[in-house]
Amino acid sequence: MKMHGPGLPGSGGSPGGTGSIGSSRIRRFDLLVLGSGPAGLAAAAAAKRAGADCCVVEREERPGGILKQCIHDGFGLVRFKERLTGPEYAWREIEAVRNLDIPLLLSTYLTRVERLPGSGGFALTGLSSRGVVHLESKALVLATGCRERTGRQIFLHGSRPAGVFTAGLVQYMINIQGYLPARRCVILGSGDIGLIMARRLTLEGAEVEGVYEIMDKPSGLPRNIAQCLEDFSIPLHLSTTVTRVHGRERVEGVTLARVDGSRQPLPGSERFVPCDGLILSVGLIPENEIAETLGVELDPLTLGPVVDDGMMTNVDGLFCCGNALHVSDLADSVSAAGETAGASAAFYALGSAEGRGAGEEFSVPLYPGNALSYLVPHRVRFLVRQAGAQTPGAAGDVCCRFRVKRETGKCRLAIVGIDREGERRELADSRYPFLRPAEMEEIVLPRSALASFLPGSAGPGFPGSPVRLEAVLEEDDA
Amino acid sequence: MTEPVMEAAERMVTCIACPRGCRVTVRFDAQGRVETFDGARCKRGRLWLEKELAHPLRMLTTTVRTVFSDFPRLPVRTSRDIPLGELLVVMKRIETLEVSRRMWPGDVVEPEIFRDEEGAVALIATGAMEQPEKE
Numbered sequence: 001m002k003m004h005g006p007g008l009p010g011s012g013g014s015p016g017g018t019g020s021i022g023s024s025r026i027r028r029f030d031l032l033v034l035g036s037g038p039a040g041l042a043a044a045a046a047a048k049r050a051g052a053d054c055c056v057v058e059r060e061e062r063p064g065g066i067l068k069q070c071i072h073d074g075f076g077l078v079r080f081k082e083r084l085t086g087p088e089y090a091w092r093e094i095e096a097v098r099n100l101d102i103p104l105l106l107s108t109y110l111t112r113v114e115r116l117p118g119s120g121g122f123a124l125t126g127l128s129s130r131g132v133v134h135l136e137s138k139a140l141v142l143a144t145g146c147r148e149r150t151g152r153q154i155f156l157h158g159s160r161p162a163g164v165f166t167a168g169l170v171q172y173m174i175n176i177q178g179y180l181p182a183r184r185c186v187i188l189g190s191g192d193i194g195l196i197m198a199r200r201l202t203l204e205g206a207e208v209e210g211v212y213e214i215m216d217k218p219s220g221l222p223r224n225i226a227q228c229l230e231d232f233s234i235p236l237h238l239s240t241t242v243t244r245v246h247g248r249e250r251v252e253g254v255t256l257a258r259v260d261g262s263r264q265p266l267p268g269s270e271r272f273v274p275c276d277g278l279i280l281s282v283g284l285i286p287e288n289e290i291a292e293t294l295g296v297e298l299d300p301l302t303l304g305p306v307v308d309d310g311m312m313t314n315v316d317g318l319f320c321c322g323n324a325l326h327v328s329d330l331a332d333s334v335s336a337a338g339e340t341a342g343a344s345a346a347f348y349a350l351g352s353a354e355g356r357g358a359g360e361e362f363s364v365p366l367y368p369g370n371a372l373s374y375l376v377p378h379r380v381r382f383l384v385r386q387a388g389a390q391t392p393g394a395a396g397d398v399c400c401r402f403r404v405k406r407e408t409g410k411c412r413l414a415i416v417g418i419d420r421e422g423e424r425r426e427l428a429d430s431r432y433p434f435l436r437p438a439e440m441e442e443i444v445l446p447r448s449a450l451a452s453f454l455p456g457s458a459g460p461g462f463p464g465s466p467v468r469l470e471a472v473l474e475e476d477d478a
Numbered sequence: 479m480t481e482p483v484m485e486a487a488e489r490m491v492t493c494i495a496c497p498r499g500c501r502v503t504v505r506f507d508a509q510g511r512v513e514t515f516d517g518a519r520c521k522r523g524r525l526w527l528e529k530e531l532a533h534p535l536r537m538l539t540t541t542v543r544t545v546f547s548d549f550p551r552l553p554v555r556t557s558r559d560i561p562l563g564e565l566l567v568v569m570k571r572i573e574t575l576e577v578s579r580r581m582w583p584g585d586v587v588e589p590e591i592f593r594d595e596e597g598a599v600a601l602i603a604t605g606a607m608e609q610p611e612k613e
Contacts, residue, residue, distance in 0.1 A: 061548075061610040061611075062606075062608060062610065068605070071539050071540070071541060071553035071555075071604065071605075072539050073537050073539055073555060083537075084604075085539055085553060085555055085604040086553075087553050087583065087604045087605040087606070088583045088604045091582075091583045091606050094606075106610070106611060107610070107611060129611060174541070175541055175551060175553060176550075176551060177550060177551070178541065178543065178550045178551040200540075203538075203540060203565065203566070203569050204540075204569070205569075221497075221499065222492045222494075222499030222501070223492065223494040223497070223499050225492065226491070226492035226494060226499070227494070227536070230492070231534075231536070231562060433498065434498065439497070
C-alpha cells in the first residue's frame with residue numbers, strides 16, 4: 001500500500017457506503033475525525049483498531065496539524081521514549097494512520113456540520129479541490145486544535161500598523177513559508193511559544209530586544225527560559241507590559257510600562273523601545289466553532305467542551321480531544337487522549353441495542369476543587385450491571401488531566417467521591433514532587449475504585465452512591 | 479530583570495537534566511573552576527551541571543531552503559548536540575544549502591555540517607516533503 005502518496009483512495013472499493021445528493025455522492029463512515037493533528041491521528045488509529053470504519057477530514061494540504069511548524073525537539077519522550085522534533089512525531093502518527101488504510105481527506109474545508117434527524121448521526125458538507133464533499137457518520141470526533149489570543153483580546157492600544165503578529169503566526173511564517181517577519185522585535189508574553197520564537201528569531205539573525213511579561217513570574221517552563229533566553233542573553237522583564245504600539249504603515253516602536261500588583265500600568269514608568277515587530281504570546285483558546293453550532297456545552301474554565309470519561313460531549317455521538325478540548329503541553333498526552341476518544345467513539349458508533357441495554361448507566365460530575373484551574377473529564381460514567389449482561393467496552397481507568405492554579409511544592413492530589421449524605425471516600429491519589437500551572441498533569445482514577453464505590457446493583461437513589469467527585473490537593477509542609 | 483545581584487564569581491543556572499528545572503547557584507574559584515553548587519537536588523543534576531558548565535551542548539533545529547514552491551523550507555536537525563557557542567556559525571553554513579530533491583524524515587541533507595573531536599555531525603531532514611494532491 002502507498003506510504004508517501006496523497007491520502008484519498010479512488011472511489012472504487014472505498015470504505016463506507018455511498019448514496020447521492022443530486023450529482024454528488026454521500027460517503028458514509030462509522031465515524032469521522034475532524035483534524036489531522038496528533039489528537040485526530042491518534043483517535044482515527046484507535047477507532048480503526050477498535051473495528052470502526054473511519055475517515056479523517058483536514059482543511060490543510062498536508063496532515064500533522066500544528067506539529068508541522070513545531071520544528072524544535074522535545075516531543076515523544078513519553079510515547080516513543082525518544083526525543084523527536086514536531087514533524088518527526090507527526091510523521092510517526094501519519095504513517096500509523098496510513099498503515100491502517102484510513103483515508104485522509106486533505107484540503108477539505110467543512111462549511112456545514114449538522115445532526116441528522118431521527119436515527120441520529122451527522123451530515124457534513126465541505127469544499128475541496130475535488131469540489132463539494134458530502135459525508136455522513138454515526139459519530140464525530142472533534143480534534144480541531146486551538147487558536148491564539150490576539151491583540152484585540154488583550155486590549156492593545158494604538159494604530160494598526162503592519163508588524164504585529166502572534167507567536168504561532170511568526171512560527172508559521174519562518175518555518176513553513178521561509179519569511180523573517182521582523183528584524184528587531186519585542187515579545188509580549190513569556191509563555192512557551194513566545195520563548196521558543198525568541199530563540200528561533202535569534203538563530204535566523206533577528207534581534208529580540210526583550211521578552212516582556214505582565215505577571216511577576218514567567219509563564220513558560222524553566223527549561224525554556226534557560227534554553228531560549230539565557231542561552232542567547234535575551235532579557236526577560238517581569239511585571240511589564242506594552243501599553244501602546246507606534247507607527248502608521250509599519251510598527252516603529254512600542255511603549256512599555258511597569259505594572260502594579262493589579263496589573264495596572266504605573267504612570268511615569270513608560271519607556272519607548274524602537275522595533276519593527278511586536279510579537280504576542282498571550283495565550284491559546286480551544287477552537288470550537290463547529291461544536292458551538294451543534295449545541296455543545298462548553299466549560300468556562302477550559303473554553304472547550306464539557307465531556308465525560310469517554311470524551312463524549314453533551315451531544316450524543318459527538319466526541320472531542322486534543323487542544324480543542326483543553327490546551328495541552330505535550331503531544332504525547334494529546335495522543336493518549338485521542339486514543340481514548342477514538343476507541344470510545346468507535347464503541348458508540350458500533351454499539352448495538354444489546355450493548356446499550358446491558359445495564360443502566362449514569363454519570364456524576366467531577367469538580368476541580370479549589371486548587372486546580374481545571375480538571376478534565378467533567379463527568380464520570382458509572383454502569384449499573386444487570387446480571388448476566390456483557391460489560392460494554394470503553395470503560396477502563398479514567399485518566400484525569402488538570403492544571404494547578406499556582407506553583408506548588410511536594411503535594412498529594414486525591415479524587416474523592418461524595419454521596420448524598422455528604423460521606424466522603426477517597427478513590428484515587430497521586431503524589432507529585434511539584435506542580436506548575438504551565439505543566440498539565442494527570443491522575444488516574446481506576447475503574448476498580450469506581451466499581452467498589454458502587455457495590456452490587458446500587459444506583460443513583462441508593463445510599464452510598466456518589467453524587468459527585470472532587471479533586472482535593474494537600475501540600476506537604478516544607 | 480529580576481535576577482538577584484551576584485558576585486563576579488557566581489552564576490545562576492537552570493539544571494535541565496529532568497523536568498524539575500532546579501535553579502542552581504554555581505560558585506567559581508579564582509581559576510574559573512567550579513567550586514560549589516547550591517540548589518541542585520540530585521546527583522544526576524550535579525553531573526549534568528558539571529558537563530554543562532564545562533562544555534554546553536545543544537540540539538540545533540532549523541529549516542533549509544528548497545527549490546519546491548509547495549514546500550519552500552525543509553525542517554532539519556543536527557544528528558547530535560553541538561556546542562552552544564557554534565550554533566550561529568552552523569546556522570550561517572546552513573543558509574548556503576539548498577534542497578533540490580524531495581526528502582523524508584531521517585534523510586541526510588548534509589553529511590558534515592560540523593565536526594569536533596567526536597567526529598562529523600550531519601544535518602538530518604525531519605519533515606516529509608509530500609506533494610500536495612493534484613487538482
